[in-house]
Amino acid sequence: MELYEKTLSSETIYDGKIIRLTRDEIELPNGHHSIREVVGHPGGACAAAVDAGGNLLMVEQYRYPMGETTLEIPAGKLEHGEDPASAVARELREETGRTADSIEFLGVTYPTPGYCAEKLYLYLATGLHEGQQDLDADENLRVRLVPLRDAVRMVERNELKDGKTVTAILLAARRFGL
Amino acid sequence: MELYEKTLSSETIYDGKIIRLTRDEIELPNGHHSIREVVGHPGGACAAAVDAGGNLLMVEQYRYPMGETTLEIPAGKLEHGEDPASAVARELREETGRTADSIEFLGVTYPTPGYCAEKLYLYLATGLHEGQQDLDADENLRVRLVPLRDAVRMVERNELKDGKTVTAILLAARRFGL
Numbered sequence: 046m047e048l049y050e051k052t053l054s055s056e057t058i059y060d061g062k063i064i065r066l067t068r069d070e071i072e073l074p075n076g077h078h079s080i081r082e083v084v085g086h087p088g089g090a091c092a093a094a095v096d097a098g099g100n101l102l103m104v105e106q107y108r109y110p111m112g113e114t115t116l117e118i119p120a121g122k123l124e125h126g127e128d129p130a131s132a133v134a135r136e137l138r139e140e141t142g143r144t145a146d147s148i149e150f151l152g153v154t155y156p157t158p159g160y161c162a163e164k165l166y167l168y169l170a171t172g173l174h175e176g177q178q179d180l181d182a183d184e185n186l187r188v189r190l191v192p193l194r195d196a197v198r199m200v201e202r203n204e205l206k207d208g209k210t211v212t213a214i215l216l217a218a219r220r221f222g223l
Numbered sequence: 224m225e226l227y228e229k230t231l232s233s234e235t236i237y238d239g240k241i242i243r244l245t246r247d248e249i250e251l252p253n254g255h256h257s258i259r260e261v262v263g264h265p266g267g268a269c270a271a272a273v274d275a276g277g278n279l280l281m282v283e284q285y286r287y288p289m290g291e292t293t294l295e296i297p298a299g300k301l302e303h304g305e306d307p308a309s310a311v312a313r314e315l316r317e318e319t320g321r322t323a324d325s326i327e328f329l330g331v332t333y334p335t336p337g338y339c340a341e342k343l344y345l346y347l348a349t350g351l352h353e354g355q356q357d358l359d360a361d362e363n364l365r366v367r368l369v370p371l372r373d374a375v376r377m378v379e380r381n382e383l384k385d386g387k388t389v390t391a392i393l394l395a396a397r398r399f400g401l
Binding site: 064106108109114156 | 255257283285293329337360393
């Protein structure tokens with residue numbers, strides 16, 4: 046059985062600030078036609094940044110689509126043509142003021158591959174140095190330091206909801222034997 | 224510092240089969256205005272289903288937005304008003320033919336809280352019984368049995384990319400002491 050789905054036509058519904066929406070007609074392996082709604086996204090990068098004391102750098106921010114404040118690891122979308130490792134260093138500095146001596150690739154994940162093309166690159170940042178925060182005009186966030194060990198417990202108790210944050214903490218926990 | 228963002232106006236750009244797109248003007252805590260593009264989604268449920276032999280049930284399927292085939296755990300979106308635990312039992316049966324004696328809640332995650340309202344409910348399903356697959360008309364997938372221990376290694380080597388699959392495997396691994 047072949048699984049490939051062939052594009053027959055693609056209609057751009059919206060081309061916005063961050064996302065794009067297309068509505069494609071496709072042909073299934075059995076010859077039937079169907080519709081795929083696809084959100085286009087430039088991709089993102091995030092970092093589990095752990096300081097010398099074993100604390101994870103987190104940012105508290107309001108997530109408008111969820112209608113609530115979440116505690117997440119620093120993250121941001123890729124600028125046009127930007128390398129994910131550069132993006133994560135930039136976002137870490139902008140959101141928390143920190144630079145990192147070491148930025149190690151943990152993996153790439155697809156947050157919602159059923160309807161969105163976003164690829165999200167996960168890193169572990171260590172050897173942190175404090176500096177100056179530099180937020181975007183419409184970005185409001187509070188920086189929090191949480192012992193990585195406590196962050197793992199928060200994941201187990203489902204107190205952290207953001208997908209990339211949960212994944213990166215669990216991957217980092219395996220590296221640190223927690 | 225207050226983080227709340229207030230809706231000033233909301234324009235529906237698209238209301239489709241699975242997703243909805245709105246473009247909202249909002250007021251930031253500092254009084255400035257900004258735009259939030261929000262993808263609406265009914266929410267989803269997925270299960271790390273582990274059989275008596277320690278094998279994880281996985282489904283291989285073509286993910287059109289990514290242009291590739293992925294190996295994921297069974298999952299699906301919630302029907303209108305459907306309880307996530309019921310949805311996960313339904314999806315498990317439809318996609319793999321299995322029913323489960325025990326469906327245990329692992330947690331809820333927000334895959335992309337920056338621009339999409341989806342909430343994804345994760346479960347651990349055990350006590351599996353084989354039955355008949357019942358796929359949607361435009362759903363093509365192959366069922367695979369992967370030892371949970373091997374699935375954890377695949378996550379560590381970044382051979383599995385789907386976010387919910389990585390999260391659920393890592394959470395299940397902690398439960399099983401892997």
